[in-house]
Amino acid sequence: MSKLHLYLLAGLLVLAGAAATAYKVFVLGFPLTPDQRSEIWRVEVQLNYDADGGPAKVLVNVPAETGAISVMDQGFAARGYGVTTERTALNRRAVLSIANAQGRQYLYYRVVVDLSKPEAGPPEPPPTSRAPRFRADELPVAQTLVDDARTKAADAQSLAAVLVDRLKLARPGDEASYLLGRDPMQSQARVPVVAADLLVLAGVPARVVNGILLKPERRNAHFVRWVEAYDGERWFPVYPTDALRDASRYLLPWWRGPALMAHVQGGSNLSTDVTVSRSLEFSTRVAVARQRALEHRLIEFSLFGLPLQSQLLFRTLLVVPLGAFVLVLLRNVVGFKTFGTFMPVLIALAFRQTGLVAGIVFFSIVLSFGLVVRFYLEHLKLLLVPRLAAVLIVVVMLIGALSIVSHRLGVDVGLSLGLFPIVILTMTIERMTVAWEERGPKDALQQAGGSLVVAGVCYVLIQHALVRHLLFVFPELLLIVLAATLLLGRYTGYRLVELRRFRVLAK
Amino acid sequence: MNGLFATARALRERGVLGLNARNGEFMLPWNPRRFYPLVDDKVLTKTLAREHGVSVPEVYAIIEIPRQIRELKAQVAKHEEFVVKPARGSGGEGIVVVTGRTQEGYRKIDGSSIDDHELAFHISNILAGIFSLGGTPDKALVEYRVNFDPVFDAVTYKGVPDVRVIVFLGVPVMAMVRLPTRKSGGRANLHQGALGTGVDMATGKTLTAVLGTRIVDVHPDTGVQVSGIQIPHWQTMLEIATRSYELTGLGYQGVDIVLDRKLGPMVLELNARPGLAIQMANRAGLRTRLEAVLRDRDGLKSAAERIAYARERFAAKPL
Numbered sequence: 001m002s003k004l005h006l007y008l009l010a011g012l013l014v015l016a017g018a019a020a021t022a023y024k025v026f027v028l029g030f031p032l033t034p035d036q037r038s039e040i041w042r043v044e045v046q047l048n049y050d051a052d053g054g055p056a057k058v059l060v061n062v063p064a065e066t067g068a069i070s071v072m073d074q075g076f077a078a079r080g081y082g083v084t085t086e087r088t089a090l091n092r093r094a095v096l097s098i099a100n101a102q103g104r105q106y107l108y109y110r111v112v113v114d115l116s117k118p119e120a121g122p123p124e125p126p127p128t129s130r131a132p133r134f135r136a137d138e139l140p141v142a143q144t145l146v147d148d149a150r151t152k153a154a155d156a157q158s159l160a161a162v163l164v165d166r167l168k169l170a171r172p173g174d175e176a177s178y179l180l181g182r183d184p185m186q187s188q189a190r191v192p193v194v195a196a197d198l199l200v201l202a203g204v205p206a207r208v209v210n211g212i213l214l215k216p217e218r219r220n221a222h223f224v225r226w227v228e229a230y231d232g233e234r235w236f237p238v239y240p241t242d243a244l245r246d247a248s249r250y251l252l253p254w255w256r257g258p259a260l261m262a263h264v265q266g267g268s269n270l271s272t273d274v275t276v277s278r279s280l281e282f283s284t285r286v287a288v289a290r291q292r293a294l295e296h297r298l299i300e301f302s303l304f305g306l307p308l309q310s311q312l313l314f315r316t317l318l319v320v321p322l323g324a325f326v327l328v329l330l331r332n333v334v335g336f337k338t339f340g341t342f343m344p345v346l347i348a349l350a351f352r353q354t355g356l357v358a359g360i361v362f363f364s365i366v367l368s369f370g371l372v373v374r375f376y377l378e379h380l381k382l383l384l385v386p387r388l389a390a391v392l393i394v395v396v397m398l399i400g401a402l403s404i405v406s407h408r409l410g411v412d413v414g415l416s417l418g419l420f421p422i423v424i425l426t427m428t429i430e431r432m433t434v435a436w437e438e439r440g441p442k443d444a445l446q447q448a449g450g451s452l453v454v455a456g457v458c459y460v461l462i463q464h465a466l467v468r469h470l471l472f473v474f475p476e477l478l479l480i481v482l483a484a485t486l487l488l489g490r491y492t493g494y495r496l497v498e499l500r501r502f503r504v505l506a507k
Numbered sequence: 508m509n510g511l512f513a514t515a516r517a518l519r520e521r522g523v524l525g526l527n528a529r530n531g532e533f534m535l536p537w538n539p540r541r542f543y544p545l546v547d548d549k550v551l552t553k554t555l556a557r558e559h560g561v562s563v564p565e566v567y568a569i570i571e572i573p574r575q576i577r578e579l580k581a582q583v584a585k586h587e588e589f590v591v592k593p594a595r596g597s598g599g600e601g602i603v604v605v606t607g608r609t610q611e612g613y614r615k616i617d618g619s620s621i622d623d624h625e626l627a628f629h630i631s632n633i634l635a636g637i638f639s640l641g642g643t644p645d646k647a648l649v650e651y652r653v654n655f656d657p658v659f660d661a662v663t664y665k666g667v668p669d670v671r672v673i674v675f676l677g678v679p680v681m682a683m684v685r686l687p688t689r690k691s692g693g694r695a696n697l698h699q700g701a702l703g704t705g706v707d708m709a710t711g712k713t714l715t716a717v718l719g720t721r722i723v724d725v726h727p728d729t730g731v732q733v734s735g736i737q738i739p740h741w742q743t744m745l746e747i748a749t750r751s752y753e754l755t756g757l758g759y760q761g762v763d764i765v766l767d768r769k770l771g772p773m774v775l776e777l778n779a780r781p782g783l784a785i786q787m788a789n790r791a792g793l794r795t796r797l798e799a800v801l802r803d804r805d806g807l808k809s810a811a812e813r814i815a816y817a818r819e820r821f822a823a824k825p826l
Contacts, residue, residue, distance in 0.1 A: 502525075505786060505787060
């Protein structure tokens, strides 16, 4: 009876999941595979500031259509604010004003851009000349640099390249570093600004461009800067780093000039947070548009209706159940031994920050050192909670040490390792010690190996682009995953490893 | 792949029980979770056993709070030998076996001596939960030291041999003798390297043994043949095993019985999650026997009926 109940329930779940998915695929036309050619990007900016408590005005630079970039859609979400746009000398600017602002203010700006437009935009107006922004004491130094660069350059393009290189290779004490300023952290960021001014001094119209590197699913994206110079016919870009040049196709120019993106009058502590995603909504915009036309509001209640930050979270969250399902499969059908029930899934999530190979290497290193320390602690006969805390402290120190070592060795995973969840490692060390003591080293190593293998399999699955796409666009597939998990709950057949264990009985 | 399916089919035909089936078809339905504390806490197990007249090593003292440690000396004064163990310990951790007195205090089984202060410190560690699973606070048990019957001396490498009987709904279905080896460090757990010897349910004679996943016929350390040994008091052991079901209400359990030279069989521990290696020791599947019990249990009212059923139905068949 209860078995029939289970089968009926599972059947219903599968039916519901499959039906909803089929409806979305065949009727609404959502794509089954992630559309890799989609070059439509969605950028969200969150602006907050503390209002002084009176009239306030926020001036925000917004992207203008230039070159291969077309702005498909943009808008502000700012309750109580009046929004106007205006053109400044170099940029388009939005002005948000309010008569009476109290407390922390939150404003959102959203823009959707299409990078795939092949044809060039309208010819840009020839530049208006401007004076370089050098102080009187900087001017002779700048002039020396320009004169020096002129002897090595044939035209505006090569002059710009020579100047940027010169600034990049600035050494403490030389002319270039004098212009860039003392602070080494600031000086690299100032390269494009100084380069533009040097070009202007050399008689080549130039300006700083601020933009964003469009990468799928980026939170807290930073603005980057490069230089645009005019060679008499058109503007050409000069990038301060090779990385930026290589990625230039995905650079979204936002505003020009050395100013900040936004500033506020009548408030303080303005901060901005930028989120970027390749827009699924617009790669499926036919489906969405058709639904809107039919006045079905279902789409507003789907995950697409969430703010971008939440959407990114859900992209990860929705694959976790699949990881859990794989775990059930590997434990109860194959017979892998793992630490804890869901430890491998958590480890797999941690691997997302480090990558698989680096993650496994670092996991093993921290685990081995942690085990040595834990075995030493065993002699001290500590009680459970202080013991766990001690292991946690050691794990943090180990991660710190490993980050330094890996950085020295030039391996660039150190930084991401800092985010490697320490609690997971601590609990794994504790469980492994207990297993080691109670069931012997062989068993403990088997469990550790099993955990890593299961974590690896889960990782590969939850990082798979198609899997992520399917679960995000069709979250109802989780009903099918649930049904399969319920059915596995009643699987009482042999585990794969038992076939080996009991093989003498089969003869 | 074909080989795997063939193996699975062969195992199914022999009635071999897998972990999933043990958990899903026998433990989950027949072992209500509320009964688990009865077997996880040795103090509770013993109290129950005494109430039901099942023989267990006599308890000299139960120490629950540090203040009681002071009274220990007086409590053990008239006992030359005794054992101190944690109530919720596992894998033999934290057990101190005292075999006599010395000038400084007590003589331990390995010949070294331990004074009152050291013993008190050990007990306070037990109370703090250092040896208990999960590190929760625990009780210390001071009890009679079992004087092992010499029957298994030739096939034991140090440590404590015991008889494990799997009992399903009060019917003893399968048994094995667990013999410590050098590898198991004196412990009787099969996954730690101990030897498990199958037992003919009808006669109480040992069969061949399993070591890891191998079938063997001699003890790896002593080289003595392990099969064909007659377990003394076999009928009494079966009676103890079948009564332990009434004791705990756990339908599927393992009963660990030791043999005292003078006092005969005694229950040392009950286990709600007994392992499956016993099938290899007996070269027989548990599932066949468990299903037989399920089929016939209505006709098996009394303990005597259940034992007679087990001796008749689960007699070893010559391979």
